[in-house]
Amino acid sequence: xxxxxxxxxxxxxxxxAGTVGFVFAFDTGDQQERVYWIPPVVTTIAGVAxxxxxxxxxxxxxxxxxxxxxxxxxxxxxxLLVYYIGWIAGASASTRYRIMGADALMIVxxxxxxxxxxxxxxxxxxxxxxxxxxxxYYLVSEISDAGEGRPPAVxxxxxxxxxxxLFLWVLFPLVWLLGPAGFGLMGFTDYxxxxxxxxxxxxxxxxxxxxxxxxxxxxxxxxxxxxxA
Ligand code: RET
Numbered sequence: 001x002x003x004x005x006x007x008x009x010x011x012x013x014x015x016x017a018g019t020v021g022f023v024f025a026f027d028t029g030d031q032q033e034r035v036y037w038i039p040p041v042v043t044t045i046a047g048v049a050x051x052x053x054x055x056x057x058x059x060x061x062x063x064x065x066x067x068x069x070x071x072x073x074x075x076x077x078x079x080l081l082v083y084y085i086g087w088i089a090g091a092s093a094s095t096r097y098r099i100m101g102a103d104a105l106m107i108v109x110x111x112x113x114x115x116x117x118x119x120x121x122x123x124x125x126x127x128x129x130x131x132x133x134x135x136x137y138y139l140v141s142e143i144s145d146a147g148e149g150r151p152p153a154v155x156x157x158x159x160x161x162x163x164x165x166l167f168l169w170v171l172f173p174l175v176w177l178l179g180p181a182g183f184g185l186m187g188f189t190d191y192x193x194x195x196x197x198x199x200x201x202x203x204x205x206x207x208x209x210x211x212x213x214x215x216x217x218x219x220x221x222x223x224x225x226x227x228x229a
Pocket of ligand 1: 074077078106107109110111113124125128129132169170172173176198199202203
């Protein structure tokens with residue numbers, strides 16, 4: 001539990017550092033559109049969730065709410081990440097809301113898989129995987145088609161964000177299958193460490209890509225009139 005608490009604390013600190021870095025180091029001061037604030041909002045939510053996980057693993061809370069904190073974090077942040085990808089690709093509002101919906105259902109049914117037993121667990125896993133497949137499908141079909149029409153810098157940022165997401169997100173269910181809630185081939189501490197790294201990549205890595213490209217994204221999206229948002 002000491003090692004787990006250390007990992008949770010380190011990830012929480014990295015998430016908060018991501019927020020502070022994004023807000024102060026990048027040229028985001030004149031961004032009026034709410035969508036620009038999605039990356040730091042995502043790392044702040046994760047920072048709070050990991051702080052709760054740290055407090056829980058250290059015994060400060062007197063109860064184990066690690067799983068709840070993880071799934072509430074994912075329920076709030078993963079729809080925001082796919083919304084952002086849809087926005088930067090210039091996808092329609094309907095596509096953006098559909099991918100958010102599929103994503104949220106993936107997390108809710110994933111929670112059923114995580115906490116349920118026997119048949120319920122595997123039905124939850126199957127349903128979550130179907131919603132996950134839908135999320136991936138929207139990313140490579142409608143959203144990628146929309147991204148094709150974007151100006152070069154925006155398109156390139158979109159492709160970076162889409163690809164880091166496709167690559168990292170596929171690892172989440174694989175790690176789950178190996179971990180304690182799946183086949184139990186991996187111990188809890190390894191599981192905590194790997195998810196900590198994946199969460200950091202999917203959120204702080206994502207934020208870094210957006211941050212370093214904010215200026216070109218802003219200029220080119222203004223010139224090409226973004227769809228909605
Ligand atoms: C679960 C288990 C059930 C089957 C599937 C899953 C997928 C989870 C994913 C999570 C992504 C989380 C991210 C977090 C932080 O940024 C729930 C593990 C399909 C894809 C990106």
